Amino acid sequence: MKRMSTKRMWREAGAGYLFLSPTLFVLLLFIIGPILFAIFLAFHKVQLLGTTSFEFVGLDNFKRMADDTRAKIALWNTLKYVIIVVPFQTILALVLAATLNAGLKGQKFFRIVYFLPTLTSSAVLTLIFMWMYNQNGLINHVLKAVGLPTYNWIGDPDVALNAIMIMNIWATAPYFMVIYLAALQDVPDSLYEAAELDGASAWQKFWHITVPYLRPVTSFVVIMGLIGTFQLFDQSYIFSSGSGGPNNSTLTVVLLIYQYAFKTLGTMGYAAALAFALAILIFIATLLQRKLSKEESLY
Amino acid sequence: MKKKMGIGKLLLYAILITYAVITMIPFLWALSSSFKTLEEIVSGTMSFIPKKFTLDNYKQIFVEQELFPRWLLNSVVVAGTVTVLNLLFNSMAGYALARLQFPGRKPLFLIILAVLMIPAQVTMIPNYLILKQLGWLNSYQGMIVPTMVNATFIFMMRQFFINFPKELEEAAELDGLGRFGIFFRIVLPLARPALAAQAIFVFMGSWNDFMRPLIILSDPQLFTLPLGLNSFKGQYISYWNYIMAASMVFTLPVLVIYVFFNRYFIKGISFTGGK
Numbered sequence: 216m217k218r219m220s221t222k223r224m225w226r227e228a229g230a231g232y233l234f235l236s237p238t239l240f241v242l243l244l245f246i247i248g249p250i251l252f253a254i255f256l257a258f259h260k261v262q263l264l265g266t267t268s269f270e271f272v273g274l275d276n277f278k279r280m281a282d283d284t285r286a287k288i289a290l291w292n293t294l295k296y297v298i299i300v301v302p303f304q305t306i307l308a309l310v311l312a313a314t315l316n317a318g319l320k321g322q323k324f325f326r327i328v329y330f331l332p333t334l335t336s337s338a339v340l341t342l343i344f345m346w347m348y349n350q351n352g353l354i355n356h357v358l359k360a361v362g363l364p365t366y367n368w369i370g371d372p373d374v375a376l377n378a379i380m381i382m383n384i385w386a387t388a389p390y391f392m393v394i395y396l397a398a399l400q401d402v403p404d405s406l407y408e409a410a411e412l413d414g415a416s417a418w419q420k421f422w423h424i425t426v427p428y429l430r431p432v433t434s435f436v437v438i439m440g441l442i443g444t445f446q447l448f449d450q451s452y453i454f455s456s457g458s459g460g461p462n463n464s465t466l467t468v469v470l471l472i473y474q475y476a477f478k479t480l481g482t483m484g485y486a487a488a489l490a491f492a493l494a495i496l497i498f499i500a501t502l503l504q505r506k507l508s509k510e511e512s513l514y
Numbered sequence: 515m516k517k518k519m520g521i522g523k524l525l526l527y528a529i530l531i532t533y534a535v536i537t538m539i540p541f542l543w544a545l546s547s548s549f550k551t552l553e554e555i556v557s558g559t560m561s562f563i564p565k566k567f568t569l570d571n572y573k574q575i576f577v578e579q580e581l582f583p584r585w586l587l588n589s590v591v592v593a594g595t596v597t598v599l600n601l602l603f604n605s606m607a608g609y610a611l612a613r614l615q616f617p618g619r620k621p622l623f624l625i626i627l628a629v630l631m632i633p634a635q636v637t638m639i640p641n642y643l644i645l646k647q648l649g650w651l652n653s654y655q656g657m658i659v660p661t662m663v664n665a666t667f668i669f670m671m672r673q674f675f676i677n678f679p680k681e682l683e684e685a686a687e688l689d690g691l692g693r694f695g696i697f698f699r700i701v702l703p704l705a706r707p708a709l710a711a712q713a714i715f716v717f718m719g720s721w722n723d724f725m726r727p728l729i730i731l732s733d734p735q736l737f738t739l740p741l742g743l744n745s746f747k748g749q750y751i752s753y754w755n756y757i758m759a760a761s762m763v764f765t766l767p768v769l770v771i772y773v774f775f776n777r778y779f780i781k782g783i784s785f786t787g788g789k
Contacts, residue, residue: 238606328538448725472639
């Protein structure tokens, strides 16, 4: 009996590792291995010419960030982008979800329509918007028609990043809307019914019941938003043909990392150090968010 | 009271319709541009209905850029293979973590959770060097192997299998099925809804991925569509009629999938949405 169960145990352990073997293979070769390798790279100068060579440089790669003007510009652009896009897309997502959830006819149709941007690749969306942002394009025409000023959306350093912000708020809000929608199904009807008995208006119900009830989901949406916005790359790359221009106005941290790693020679180690700095930044932002939302809920 | 309700409803409809229009306009504009002649594009007339409706743009992109069909094929092969492998491997891993007893199960699960937190930029550079060393730059395997499992969906499958009724498996075991038989013949077929949701997200992620192909592919023969589209834009910068036609060709497959599977789609998001 006991032998049977040990045999069984072994068999099950074997099956377990066999089931996990593809995962372990990828995990070791393409994730955990690379993380250790990235730490190594961050302390070395990497030469890719001919055979790859590494030269230990200690903390030089990290010190270098302090004097790198482009790194500062990229960080500033990224922070601006995060601070504006995250609140806007979160609020828009919540409002759309609450409106969709009001039980009107045709809500299924609207849900399908709203979801379209989420399906479309960043490359296609960016191209469609570049076409609309054209100086002679649809958006400027509409602005002119209603008497608003027009802009050189792609070529003017003062507006190029804003153009990307508008596009991405439009593109990502629906994704978070669906998360809100799922959570809204769980709000107990009795809460609304009680509020109605007290004579609460639709707005009061939204503000005093829906919003507080959804706080944990909002926290999740904001964290996902932070992680996503800090990593802005595709849109900036396509918008500026990889340069981060005009005049570095669409240069983001990830685009800068890409340029240092793959477009300039001998700066791959520095790029790895920048990638670590970004990871730490994202980590701190998420912690900060958690802390803030906890303090809020004390009230 | 009744009147007030009416106004409230009207307002909600106004919001819904306005936003639907805001969502649709870029797509309709792109679609209409893809049927316009170059003269109309350049002339700057702002009509959603083409003055002279033409299918030439769609023909031309396949003629002028002879690699276009190749890019389409590359995207289908890569995204298709990645999806099939992910479904298989993520379910296997999720099942092992949920159901099987073996030493090291808990730490492994924690490691997989931790991997979820690492931004892709950290592993991107070493990944490039590793693929270079393996001679996998500019290859299908370089695109496929590193993305054939996904921590998010391993986690999702584990949650799914934990709530899966054990009795079925026990009955199958009594019938003499081994672990593999149970998994492939009993468990996997019953996991279809979870697999469908996963399939959509993995396919879309791979189909739309821009950064990985940008880094590891330099041979235009091997480009996937997002990368091809980007280089196409570089070549034909003012031919917006071509660029829009190419964009539409690229978007269509995902839209078709969405129309058929949109039920699973919503489910999938609430799955990954931390529930």
